[in-house]
Amino acid sequence: MKILKTIFTLLLVSIFTISCSSDDGTDGINGVDGKQGPTGTANVIYSAWLTAPTAAAEIVDGTSGMSTTINAPELTDDILSKGTVLVYVSFGSGTFSLPYTSTAGGFVNTITAVSSLKKIKLFRFRHDQAATVNLPTSLSWRYILIPGGVAAATSKTAKTDYSKMSYEEVCVHFNIQQ
Incomplete structure (x- = not known):
C-alpha cells in the first residue's frame, strides 16, 4: 500500500508539473484585466500639412465657387466605399474640420471636400x-484616411463617427502627431 501511495503521489506531482508552468497566466475568468495600452494608428493614413495649388473658379453641382485639388495617393476605392475620409484646414485662428462655414470676406461661405480616387477637391462657395470667395494658398490642409473594418451591421459596438470629433480628438484617438 505504501508503494501504491508513493506512485500515486509521484503521478499527481508529475501531472501538475507538466500541466502548469511559470509562463501560464490567469485563466481569464478570475484574473485581473490588464491596463489599457495606448491607441495606435493601426491602418490609419494621414498626410503632412499641405499647401494646395492656386484655386480656380468652378461650378460643382450647379454651385459657383473656387476649387483646387490636393493629391491623396493612398485614397483607394476601398477607403472611398468602406472607410472614412477626414479633411482639415488650418490657419491663424485654429484647425477646423471640413465642411467649414465662416463669414470670410464678409459673406457666409463654406469650404468642403469632395473625395475621389487618389484626389481630394477643396471647394469654397x-x-x-x-x-465667389477665394481659397488662398496660405491655408494648410491635412487629410486622415480611416480604412473600413467590420461592417456596422455585424459589429457589437456602434461605429464611431469621427467627423463629430475635433481635430485634436482624432489625433489623440489615433496617436497622430498634430
Whole structure:
C-alpha cells in the first residue's frame, strides 16, 4: 500500500508539473484585466500639412465657387466605399474640420471636400451665390484616411463617427502627431 501511495503521489506531482508552468497566466475568468495600452494608428493614413495649388473658379453641382485639388495617393476605392475620409484646414485662428462655414470676406461661405480616387477637391462657395470667395494658398490642409473594418451591421459596438470629433480628438484617438 505504501508503494501504491508513493506512485500515486509521484503521478499527481508529475501531472501538475507538466500541466502548469511559470509562463501560464490567469485563466481569464478570475484574473485581473490588464491596463489599457495606448491607441495606435493601426491602418490609419494621414498626410503632412499641405499647401494646395492656386484655386480656380468652378461650378460643382450647379454651385459657383473656387476649387483646387490636393493629391491623396493612398485614397483607394476601398477607403472611398468602406472607410472614412477626414479633411482639415488650418490657419491663424485654429484647425477646423471640413465642411467649414465662416463669414470670410464678409459673406457666409463654406469650404468642403469632395473625395475621389487618389484626389481630394477643396471647394469654397458663398451661400448667397452672388460671387465667389477665394481659397488662398496660405491655408494648410491635412487629410486622415480611416480604412473600413467590420461592417456596422455585424459589429457589437456602434461605429464611431469621427467627423463629430475635433481635430485634436482624432489625433489623440489615433496617436497622430498634430
